[in-house]
Amino acid sequence: MTSSLERIRGRVLAPDPHTPRLVDWPDALIEIDARGRITDVRAAPADCEVPETWPGAVVLPGFVDCHLHYPQTRIIGSASGPLLPWLERSVFPEEARFADDAHAVAVADEFCAAMIAQGTTSAGVFSSSHPSATQILLEALDRAGLRAVTGVTLMDREAPDAVTLGADAALAALEGLLDRHHGEVAGVVIEPLVQGAAGMIVSPPGFLRGVRELCDGANALLICDEVATGFGRTGRMFACEHEGVSPDLMAVAKGITGGYLPLAATLATEDLYEGFLANYQDMKHFFHGHTYTANPVAAAVAIANLDLFETDRTLERLQPKIERLAKGLERFRAHPNVGDVRQKGFMVGIELVRDRATKEAHPPEEKICIRVTDEARRRGVIIRPLAPALVLMPPLAITDEELDFLLDVTYASVEAVLGT
Structure with a gap:
């Protein structure tokens, strides 16, 4: 089967910061497969350029696609968007990529499959991590035929029912685990600085930085769950900033809208994102669903909330x-x-x-x-x-x-x- 390219009149969603609007614009270029389904839509003006007042305009083929809309493109894609440039400055030194949190299970599955392909057979998790997050990872590992390696609670905690370890001892325990499973550990999942659901356990200074260095030495991903700690909760926009740590994957939610509406995102470095790039026939790219993607109202609330971080200091x-x-x-x-x-x-x-x-x-x-x-x-x-x-x-x-x-x-x- 072959596909064809056709020019049509489309509509442009103009991301004006004050009055986002749909306007007629000629010459959208659409790709249609042999079954008549639209597989791609892009801007392709024949004789004129998109006005500079509409940077990042999205061409829609005569309808509004709620999976790609103004609030979404502004929050994650535009050069003046409130979150992405900040992340690139402060958390991810390279370009960051977004997906919604509903993708977490699928990302775990895809990641495990990629690990199998290169011979990796294990992933590290903390035994006191959030139960639902741990379950997602363990189920993905099981489906992929991988085994999970669990460890003790690697945090300082003065309590009657937990192991009390200082930063040096905790990092030594993690280093030993990574050494024993050298070349097998795909990644380390951690709530940076504070393990919320475990009882607000605060990690000792230097621990997160040490985990980052150990992950680098073991060629393992550092995956940070900032669902609870992100957006100012620890005093910085993200907890990772306190120790100058850049994770490979980061999950955010909750505070992104100030808690008013549910919205979540999964962020990745450019290197990790590029691992899913390939030709369609290679079946390597991320096959994600649209059901829970970028609710327009929640995304708009997130924009308003992030704007307040700037205007209200x-x-x-x-x-x-x-x-x-x-x-x-x-x-x-x-x-x-x-x-x-x-x-x-x-x-x-x-x-x-x-x-x-x-x-x-x-x-x-x-x-x-x-x-x-x-x-x-x-x-x-x-x-x-x-x-x-x-x-x-x-x-x-x-x-x-x-x-x-x-x-x-x-x-x-x-x-x-x-x-x-």
Whole structure:
């Protein structure tokens, strides 16, 4: 079967920052396969150029394709878009590429297949990583016939039910794992700096940088899950920035829209992206579905949210609030039923114990964290129980007065449930 190229009149989605609009524009070039299906559409003016006021215009063949639309192209593709240029400056030194988070499973499958082709048979995961993320990777490994290598919790943590390791010991453990499986480990998946669902466990300084260096030495990908830590939560736009680390793959979500609508993205370096480039007949490129791709409304909300980071100087104004939060947490450290207080930026875990000296844990059936959060709700504050820790993740726009109220209510709720 052969395909043909035909010129048609199309419509241009003009990415004007103030009034995005559809306008008629002649000479779109479409590719039609032997079955009459449109497989490609591109701009191809015959006698004139697209006006300079419409950079990155997208040609649509007489209809609006909701999988390629103005908010999407602005957020990820235009030279003046709010996110992509920033990522290239601050996180990815090379060009970054986007896909939606629904692609994560498929990316894992494709990646595992590529690893098999070059002889790689293992992937490294952290045993305390987010369960759903770990499950996606392990299922992909299983489908590909690969085996997974799991390790201990490679983080500092003062708690009664976890291994306590410093940065040097943790990195030595990872180095040993990579050495034992030299040439077999495809990648290391990690939540940078803070393991959220594991109890707000903060990694020691230098750990993430050390992981990056070990991955480089082992020719393994560093895959960072910034779903929880991204977009200002740790005090920088992305947690990786704190240690000058550039991951090979990065997952983002949640904060990209300020939490108002669900939206996620998977970012990759140019080198990794190019690994999927080939002729169609090679069947190497990424066969992705469109069902969950780039919802126009969510993408528009993300644009508005990212614009606020610039216009409101969100990250700059966040630093005094982080210091205020740290000062307000000091009273928790002295409480007899608080075993540990962990903070990185606006991510806080307050671990509740029976005895601060021994770190004896409360039995699960006592539901201490749930009781404390229920008490806080009655007092006007919603916080999350993540036993054995209470989680505080205030909005970046919180005022000083609201931050003080949050801390006062949380402390009073701990007192009400556990006493002094």
